[in-house]
Amino acid sequence: MKSVIRTAAGGPEVLQFVERPVPEPGPGEVRVRVHVSGVNPTDWRSRRRALPPGTAEQVPHQDGAGVIDAVGPGVEPSRAGQRVWIWEAAWERPWGTAQQYTLVPDAHAVELPGRAPFELGAALGIPALTAHRALTVRDGGPGHIAPGTLRERTVLVAGGAGAVGNAAIQLARWAGARVVTTVSGPAKAALARAAGAEKAVDYRAQDAAAEIRAFAPDGVDIVVEVAPGANAALDVAVAAPGAVVAYYSGGEDEHLRVPVLTTLPANLRWQGVFVYTVPPEAKRQAVADVAAAVRAGALRVGEEAGLPLHRFALEHAADAHAALEEGGLVGKVLLDIP
Numbered sequence: 371m372k373s374v375i376r377t378a379a380g381g382p383e384v385l386q387f388v389e390r391p392v393p394e395p396g397p398g399e400v401r402v403r404v405h406v407s408g409v410n411p412t413d414w415r416s417r418r419r420a421l422p423p424g425t426a427e428q429v430p431h432q433d434g435a436g437v438i439d440a441v442g443p444g445v446e447p448s449r450a451g452q453r454v455w456i457w458e459a460a461w462e463r464p465w466g467t468a469q470q471y472t473l474v475p476d477a478h479a480v481e482l483p484g485r486a487p488f489e490l491g492a493a494l495g496i497p498a499l500t501a502h503r504a505l506t507v508r509d510g511g512p513g514h515i516a517p518g519t520l521r522e523r524t525v526l527v528a529g530g531a532g533a534v535g536n537a538a539i540q541l542a543r544w545a546g547a548r549v550v551t552t553v554s555g556p557a558k559a560a561l562a563r564a565a566g567a568e569k570a571v572d573y574r575a576q577d578a579a580a581e582i583r584a585f586a587p588d589g590v591d592i593v594v595e596v597a598p599g600a601n602a603a604l605d606v607a608v609a610a611p612g613a614v615v616a617y618y619s620g621g622e623d624e625h626l627r628v629p630v631l632t633t634l635p636a637n638l639r640w641q642g643v644f645v646y647t648v649p650p651e652a653k654r655q656a657v658a659d660v661a662a663a664v665r666a667g668a669l670r671v672g673e674e675a676g677l678p679l680h681r682f683a684l685e686h687a688a689d690a691h692a693a694l695e696e697g698g699l700v701g702k703v704l705l706d707i708p
Contacts, residue, residue: 372708373469374687375427379420382688382695385430392471395442399473400449402456406492407467407684408433409703410533411619414695425464430687431705432458434467435482435491445476454479455491455664457499457657461646467492468687470707477654480661489679493533493671493702494660500645501538502656504594504616505545507641512545513652515659517666520547524586526608527551529596530562530570533702534618536677537669538594539565541660544668547592550585552578552604558700565676579607589613598640599624611636618643677702684708 373390395401413430421428434456438449457478460466465473482491502515505525512519525542529535530551542549543566550569551562559570571581582590582604589610595601598617605615606628615638617626628640648656663669671677678701682690687705694703 371470372684373429374684375429376417377421377427379418381418382414382691384417385688385691387685387687390469393465393473395440395445395473397443398445398476399442400438400445400476400479401440402434402436402454402472402474402479403439404434404436404456404467404470404472404707405488406435407431407705407707408492408495409690409694409705410496411694412496414691417691422462428460428464429466429469429472430460431466431468432460433492433495434459434472435488436707438479439471441476449476449479453482453484453488453491455482455494456480457495458646468684468705477657480657483665485667486664487671489704490664490669490671492704493677494664494669496645497533498537498541498660498669499648499653499656500534500618500643501541501594502659503643503645503648503652504538504618505542505592506652506656507616507639507643508592508614509612509639514655515541515545516662517544518546520545523591524548524550524589524610525592525594526582526590526605527562527567527594528601529553530565530567531558531676531700532596533677535562535594535596536565536675539567539676540669541663542592544663544666548586550582550590552601561673561676561678561700563676564674573604578604582608586610592616594618597624598626602626602628606633606638609636609638612638614639614641616641616643618645671702673701679704681706
């Protein structure tokens with residue numbers, strides 16, 4: 371089978387396009403014929419780190435979509451032939467989705483409805499599960515996302531044109547929240563509105579705090595934050611009492627500085643979100659809720675849904691990594707698997 375691997379840490383050039391044998395699923399595993407592989411920032415960041423001890427090679431990418439073509443012992447045989455989306459394929463495992471066939475634990479291959487395209491399935495995983503966690507860690511809940519669970523709540527999504535931001539907007543709107551987002555220009559504002567944001571604030575051209583407060587005079591209840599260091603002052607200025615700032619990203623040298631005495635009375639919560647180590651029960655709830663949102667048609671991809679798709683062939687995986695790492699693309703990077 372055709373596969374992309376790395377045997378060392380480094381830039382995109384360490385990715386190799388090779389032929390490998392088709393693997394056989396072990397106990398509790400399914401083998402998926404991958405149609406589309408999703409590329410996330412965590413993929414290029416992990417590529418720059420050393421392989422785990424005892425690992426000779428690694429197939430990158432956590433997310434993907436395809437069809438189960440074989441099951442291992444202990445897996446329901448009827449799963450063979452099922453269309454699925456994959457999450458966390460390569461977390462502490464050698465098998466990612468940047469290849470024609472991959473092995474994942476049974477629970478990591480989630481049924482994808484027939485009307486949902488493979489590119490949607492490949493764009494779920496890390497972005498959607500991260501967004502779900504950010505939307506569900508506020509004190510008092512909700513602990514899950516479904517229609518009505520965020521009714522009467524206001525959500526601020528920082529960077530609404532990104533993959534996590536897009537998923538957060540769509541999930542929050544499905545749950546009944548009012549959503550405002552910050553973006554860095556008119557084109558990104560249009561994408562955020564296409565995703566469902568009711569207000570998009572261009573922080574480079576507008577007074578972001580004043581605009582957000584005009585939309586939410588009592589403050590926002592949940593902040594889905596992509597840049598906590600840069601945006602801490604804004605988040606404090608617009609947060610409602612008891613709000614949570616759930617941050618999932620930031621630069622290597624970024625520091626979060628918060629004025630302690632002026633924020634204590636509001637009981638603000640600052641919550642890190644690292645999807646790989648989210649508690650198991652919360653992870654199971656996130657997977658179930660994202661699957662329900664897909665079945666309901668509440669999650670979409672493409673420019674009309676605020677998430678343009680940038681597609682590369684499998685053999686050009688290095689180009690896909692370079693494009694994502696350089697930061698020039700707005701939307702979702704995908705690999706089409708031959």
